[in-house]
Amino acid sequence: DTGVSQDPRHKITKRGQNVTFRCDPISEHNRLYWYRQTLGQGPEFLTYFQNEAQLEKSRLLSDRFSAERPKGSFSTLEIQRTEQGDSAMYLCASSLMGLDTGELFFGEGSRLTVL
Amino acid sequence: GENVEQHPSTLSVQEGDSAVIKCTYSDSASNYFPWYKQELGKRPQLIIDIRSNVGEKKDQRIAVTLNKTAKHFSLHITETQPEDSAVYFCAARENYGGATNKLIFGTGTLLAVQP
Numbered sequence: 001d002t003g004v005s006q007d008p009r010h011k012i013t014k015r016g017q018n019v020t021f022r023c024d025p026i027s028e029h030n031r032l033y034w035y036r037q038t039l040g041q042g043p044e045f046l047t048y049f050q051n052e053a054q055l056e057k058s059r060l061l062s063d064r065f066s067a068e069r070p071k072g073s074f075s076t077l078e079i080q081r082t083e084q085g086d087s088a089m090y091l092c093a094s095s096l097m098g099l100d101t102g103e104l105f106f107g108e109g110s111r112l113t114v115l
Numbered sequence: 116g117e118n119v120e121q122h123p124s125t126l127s128v129q130e131g132d133s134a135v136i137k138c139t140y141s142d143s144a145s146n147y148f149p150w151y152k153q154e155l156g157k158r159p160q161l162i163i164d165i166r167s168n169v170g171e172k173k174d175q176r177i178a179v180t181l182n183k184t185a186k187h188f189s190l191h192i193t194e195t196q197p198e199d200s201a202v203y204f205c206a207a208r209e210n211y212g213g214a215t216n217k218l219i220f221g222t223g224t225l226l227a228v229q230p
Contacts (some may be wrong), residue, residue, distance in 0.1 A: 004158075033217065033218075036161070037221075040124075040205045040222070040223070041222055041223065042119075042121070042220030042221050042222050042223050043159065043220045044204075044220070045217050045218070045219065048217055056216070056217065085200070091158070102147065102208065103161050103164070104149075104161070104218060105148065106158040106159045106160070107158060108157070108158050109158065
């Protein structure tokens with residue numbers, strides 16, 4: 001499968017623990033995005049990278065959240081000291097800058113449940 | 116920043132009827148407006164998009180219209196089928212300084228097509 005892949009697909013953790021999600025984008029895509037989606041809501045922007053550079057981070061994003069894309073390929077999203085309000089689906093998407101539309105290709109998501 | 120509103124939140128139609136979903140956006144600089152379909156437990160997938168220099172675009176049973184002056188755009192699905200049942204998200208792409216930026220999503224419309 002040459003689409004966007006995310007791991008793990010599901011994560012259950014206790015409040016206060018740290019969690020890390022991984023995203024592998026489509027190989028030639030230079031842009032990578034993280035979104036968060038809660039039930040009944042649209043994807044909410046968290047951050048995005050162009051190659052290895054983090055270009056924007058949502059103002060709504062707590063400093064407990066950090067994302068990296070060290071070699072411009074896969075990315076990780078870490079949440080420290082998780083809270084129940086962090087429970088959501090974390091979606092990764094990639095796109096190829098330079099394409100006229102910049103269509104986002106989404107992964108299946110990583111569902112986080114914080115107990 | 117950009118803000119996207121979407122209505123209705125739920126829509127139920129009989130098979131064969133048409134469905135219309137409407138979105139408004141706030142930033143007149145936004146230049147690209149995609150629509151994504153998300154089936155239960157699946158990733159969002161692009162179904163149609165429109166750029167700001169076009170007023171209407173059609174692809175088989177799906178069409179999108181854009182009114183730049185009023186800053187609203189709509190998705191039209193004709194001859195609906197049960198497999199059209201899903202959540203539909205509109206989005207607008209921010210455009211600052213001519214650079215491609217992130218997509219801002221609406222809150223989604225749950226479309227149910229009754230056989």
